Amino acid sequence: MEKMTAHTAHVQLASLPQWHFDEARGAITRDFKFKDFAQAFAFMTQIAITAEKRDHHPEWSNVYNKVHILLTTHEANGLTHRDIDLAKFADEAYARFAR
Numbered sequence: 392m393e394k395m396t397a398h399t400a401h402v403q404l405a406s407l408p409q410w411h412f413d414e415a416r417g418a419i420t421r422d423f424k425f426k427d428f429a430q431a432f433a434f435m436t437q438i439a440i441t442a443e444k445r446d447h448h449p450e451w452s453n454v455y456n457k458v459h460i461l462l463t464t465h466e467a468n469g470l471t472h473r474d475i476d477l478a479k480f481a482d483e484a485y486a487r488f489a490r
């Protein structure tokens with residue numbers, strides 16, 4: 392999968408308003424906050440299952456009810472549509488959890 396141009400990235404980010412584009416890194420990031428750890432970890436489980444199916448994995452961290460996600464495509468050394476698709480999946484999943 393090919394790395395997208397900065398222009399394409401900005402166009403894609405218009406539909407992901409909660410995500411930040413780290414242009415130097417070629418990555419997008421978002422912080423998610425939940426009601427408690429159980430909600431945060433259940434969300435992570437959904438992302439993990441999808442990531443494994445897609446063979447596309449997040450860089451992330453969790454502290455109690457907060458989850459930080461960074462998406463980039465290592466083999467492209469930057470942002471690709473796989474990252475955009477996983478970000479959209481994460482946003483859709485997040486809507487179903489208690490915050």
Ligand SMILES: C[C@H](O)[C@H](O)[C@H]1CNC2=NC(N)=NC(=O)C2=N1
Nearest residue numbers: 446447448449463464465466467
């Ligand atoms: C061997 C395996 O297919 C690759 O290492 C996959 C796994 N998951 C991945 N995840 C991400 N985010 N970027 C990759 O380039 C990538 N490559």
